[in-house]
Amino acid sequence: MKSFINTLLFLAITSIYSQNTIQGIVTDANTQEQLAFVNIYISDLEKGTITDGNGNFKLENLPSGHYNILFSFLGYKTESFKISIPTTDIITISLTPTAIEMESIIVSTPFHKLQSDNVMKVEQKTMEDLKASGAITLSEGITNIAGVESITTGLSIGKPVIRGLSSNRVLVYTQGIRLENQQFGSEHGLGVNAAGIQSVEVIKGPASLLYGSDALGGVLYLNPERFAENGKSSGDLSGNYFSNTQGFNTNAGFKSSENNFKFLFRGSIAEHSDYTTKDYRVTNTRFREQDFKAGIGYQVSQFKTEFRYNVNHSKLGIPEAIGEQSTNRTPLLPFQDITNHIFSSKSTLFFNNSKLDINLGFIYNDRKEFEEHHHEDDDEDDEDEEHEEDEHEDEDEILEAALHMKLKTANYDIKYSLPELGKFETIIGVQGMNQTNSNYGEEQLIPDATTNDFGVLATSHIHFENADVQLGARFDTRNIDILNSINKSFNSFNGAFGVKTNIAKNMTARVNLATGFRAPNLSELTSEGSHEGTNRYEIGNSSLKSEQNFQTDVALEFKSEHVELFANGFYNKINNYIFLSPNGEVINEDPVFLYLQDDAKLYGGEFGFHLHPHPLDWLHFESSFEMVTGKQDNEGYLPLIPANSLTNMIRVEFEKPWIKKGYGFVKLRTTFDQNNVSAFETNTDGYNLLSAGLGGSFELFKNELSVIVSANNLTDETYTNHLSRLKPDGIFNMGRNINLGFTYSL
Structure with a gap:
């Protein structure tokens, strides 16, 4: 067991130097217009960014492997697909306009997929949605x-x-x-x-x-x-x-x-x-x-x-x-x-x-x-009822x-x-x-x-x-x-x-x-x-x-x-x-x-x-x-x-x-x-x-x-x-x- 743990730590330390970068561009599927402020997120790595004013994005310091990458933007259908890192390809993705709400990654199931890709049926609600209903708790x-x-x-x-x-x-x-x-x-x-x-x-x-x-x-x-994105507060x-x-x-x-x-x-x-x-x-x-x-x-x-x-x-x-x-x-x-x-x-x-x-x-x-x-009331006769609330605060x-x-x-x-x-x-x-x-x-x-x-x-x-x-x-x-x-x-x-x-x-x-x-x-x-x-x-x-x-x-x-x-x-x-x-x-x-x-x-x-x-x-x-x-x-x-x-x-x-x-x-x-x-x-x-x-x-x-x-x-x-x-x-x-x-x- 000790040998196994040492091997894992060695692999982790030596692989730090294997850093990769991916980049790409996001456009509108109908107009081919480049889309700014699209959210890009890799859930396994908990890393993300947004596209710039020209629809371009870049993610750096990524480990080698196969990961699901998510593209989401209000008013467009959320897209997710698997990428292999390292890659020298420029990722191009077109998002389709839709009135359907954006999808999010499902975390409670083991493969972290969009619900549309998930085999199990999982219901998800953001706290923002639940608060809008006026719930107290x-x-x-x-x-x-x-x-x-x-x-x-x-x-x-x-x-x-x-x-x-x-x-x-x-x-x-x-x-x-x-x-x-x-x-x-x-x-x-x-x-x-x-x-x-x-x-x-x-x-x-x-x-x-x-x-x-x-x-x-x-x-x-x-x-x-989530934590803030790198470089942001x-x-x-x-x-x-x-x-x-x-x-x-x-x-x-x-x-x-x-x-x-x-x-x-x-x-x-x-x-x-x-x-x-x-x-x-x-x-x-x-x-x-x-x-x-x-x-x-x-x-x-x-x-x-x-x-x-x-x-x-x-x-x-x-x-x-x-x-x-x-x-x-x-x-x-x-x-x-x-x-x-x-x-x-x-x-x-x-x-x-x-x-x-x-x-x-x-x-x-x-x-x-x-x-x-269990209330100890030895001095109860001397207490003033007008201070009942103050008494409760000291009750414990x-x-x-x-x-x-x-x-x-x-x-x-x-x-x-x-x-x-x-x-x-x-x-x-x-x-x-x-x-x-x-x-x-x-x-x-x-x-x-x-x-x-x-x-x-x-x-x-x-x-x-x-x-x-x-x-x-x-x-x-x-x-x-x-x-x-x-x-x-x-x-x-x-x-x-x-x-x-x-x-x-x-x-x-x-x-x-x-x-x-x-x-x-x-x-x-x-x-x-x-x-x-x-x-x-x-x-x-x-x-x-x-x-x-x-x-x-x-x-x-x-x-x-x-x-x-x-x-x-x-x-x-x-x-x-x-x-x-x-x-x-x-x-x-x-x-x-x-x-x-x-x-x-x-x-x-x-x-x-x-x-x-x-x-x-x-x-x-x-x-x-x-x-x-x-x-x-x-x-x-x-x-x-x-x-x-x-x-x-x-x-x-x-x-x-x-x-x-x-x-x-x-x-x-x-x-x-x-x-x-x-x-x-x-x-x-x-x-x-x-x-x-x-x-x-x-x-x-x-x-x-x-x-x-x-x-x-x-x-x-x-x-x-x-x-x-x-x-x-x-x-x-x-x-x-x-x-x-x-x-x-x-």
């Missing part, structure tokens, strides 16, 4: 992606749901590493701030081949913002105000790149009071959040590396009932106090026609939960955490991209994780334990003349060692096969078959206690087996210059599905729920169209329909399955001498009745939510100022989402909210 914003919903406890606590699956069945990746933050609990939120995130990608369906256990239901992949300041919560968020960042070194940092603060419905404020949905992200990178011809750090501290109120009506922002009891540290390292060694990627991560999650009966100093858990996770992901063999691109790799959970509070929901994962994988992309095929296999093992109790191991072999082909002019078909697995988590195996936010007493089951699933996905897509149609259908069969079921008993005034297993199935899909009629390319009509049904083998329905929904939107885009990237939209989202409910759920009525927004960029003091104005639930409708944890208490979701936001580029 990231967990709310991702619900604008087809097939994605969120289980919520108030406003600040939300968990992603992909096609009816959530909790540990959906894996979240941030900064290139898997996020571990005690996500087993339904009342535990996403724990990631939107500031400093470039885009969001969603793999819908089993992704155990790429990510191992816990990716049985899909992956939410958060791409961090930039900064920005942004802020948002939300009328419903009388809350705000602000963030500021700066990044620079010079002489192969690059760095960035970004800080943000958010504060919100209780959200309001048409009739009342929902007590203790208030929260505070502070977030800081930083990164440093170094890049030469044959080697690149970057280190990123993110610390997030949040204080989240846990709503229980309608009580105090105020606009205070300090959470009441009970509340969560969470600090999450994420350290990540990402390095690549480039060899002739191959590369080695090494991703390392460490996550330190410190979770505290405070409850009313005089309170002892009822629940205090520290989760430390170290993980690694090492992949080697082999030299291409004819039509084959192949990647082999190993992934693993070491995780320890420790308790320090008065109560204990899950025990002290150590978890170790190890997986080995191989996957290939095969290029045929009329089709692309992707296949792979993987073996995983997970060991859970619970101190002074049980030691359990879970093993699984999984595979995937997919094909993409053009079945007619402008029509693409994708078929993907994949298996996935999920080992039981600590909560399911050992839980014993009441969970705040869910109002139930949970009892674990140490005899649980791993969940194993097989999913079939079929996706059809028609795309012409002015019309896009899509239909994505899936059928997901899950063996040993783990679920909670009440046994009729009550402990500490909470109903008792047991963890049980049964086979289950989920099926449904997403369907829609996008029309931008000629010659009104600035006008867009978009419509989409989402549906999912989940059942146990006994034909009983699964809990927490999203209701079917229909979204219709009219959007306009415009450019004027005084405004750039102008847009406006009106959206109506119809959520239908949810009558397919589990034995301990109740039906949920449907509702309609009307939203609208307007935005654009202006020049102010020679810098760009972007402004957005949006409004959600314009009619102030009172409604309850089926996935709201407050539904059993008869508490409505948020009423009308108006968002005012700006971003100023420095």
